[in-house]
Amino acid sequence: MVRDRVRSQARLVAAVGQVLTEAGFKGLGVNAVARRADLDKVLIYRYFGGFDALLEAYARSGDLWWSVDEIVGEHLPGPEQDSLAAWCVLALKRQVAALRQRPVTQQILAWELVEPSPLSRALSELREARTRQLVGRLVERGGGRAHGLLPTLHGLLGAASLYLVLRAHSVGQWHGVDFTTEAGWGRLDGAIAALVHAALGEPQATPSRR
Amino acid sequence: MVRDRVRSQARLVAAVGQVLTEAGFKGLGVNAVARRADLDKVLIYRYFGGFDALLEAYARSGDLWWSVDEIVGEHLPGPEQDSLAAWCVLALKRQVAALRQRPVTQQILAWELVEPSPLSRALSELREARTRQLVGRLVERGGGRAHGLLPTLHGLLGAASLYLVLRAHSVGQWHGVDFTTEAGWGRLDGAIAALVHAALGEPQATPSRR
């Protein structure tokens, strides 16, 4: 028996993420987390004060949402450096990629539609704050030319792609497109690009309607 | 004690819907349904063969998804009768309204992101079939002039608004807009209209950017 409080705390926090990826929110509970951490569940109450507090500790520890730099960090190659539409398309594509490689975040987002939890509350705050930053940054990157439709576009297409990512695990089909294959995601990228360019009134460099 | 098999079956099927609206999918189970129907749970096994079969019976009985006529049934008033964009906007708005007044459908759609069930499978089939009809009808209504972006637009904006309806119960905030108020839904309608008209290249009759 190793006696190390901080190590046990860390193992419990890590076990939350492991249970979420393996069993989803449905299988998340005191017993499952303790079992996964190979520790007794009573430690959750002693060290954190309860299960919700453990979830909050996990939310603080994890890389649940992406930074603005992860989305619009690098410069765009080629002649479109100042195109607002090109930046917007890039941002939306990268947000899809960022979400797809965060299975835990997907689980939380899916579960918050059924029942909000401390995890989803923490995630909401992060998301709203970083989205504001991101839209501001997009305007900068696009040469400072604001466009009335930009927040609308980003908000609606962001919601659409987020939903499609969440669906991919369970159902996978949406309007005839199969999102269990990479080809399906390619069609989503194409659709986003076509729509953004049409809406912002900039002709598309490489037209790719779906 | 009333002894009437068909009546008891009907009460069990109805209880599924009642439990779903009152407690959501999380509270749906053999015990809850039987309690709500004021019958013994053993009847679920006797009459339907199991809980999943009861869910399938409920799916067949209920008005889970809307008909195409409910969305594009009547003629549009005014001079925009043949505008594809106007029809598309109307369809999207009515789909939001149709979903908002179907709490059970919302529960099923939220739950299928966590774990598919017989109910979500039945719903998926309905949805995919009727969506195909709907897009076809839209093209007719819009004067037969197909537009390459129409399926894309309808698919993405449909996904976005569906997701926002599902969020409204639990979180309510999206990109600064509050979807617990009617004003928030008005902004969604405006955003959809602005985007559709911009994307389809038809000037908007009453401009209403968000």
Next chain:
DNA sequence: CTTGACATTCACCTGTCAGTGACATAGTGC
């Protein structure tokens, strides 16, 4: 070595879940 604090485990409580077997009762044909 002794003592005491603390990390950790064990055993148990209560409640809910899905599912089943045995029993009670009502209506029907005879």
Next chain:
DNA sequence: GCACTATGTCACTGACAGGTGAATGTCAAG
């Protein structure tokens, strides 16, 4: 009235959930 069938009720099992009190083991200070 009698027997049979179908409807409905009751009581139970085993599994698992969240949560808690007491006991066990380990380490370090004295």
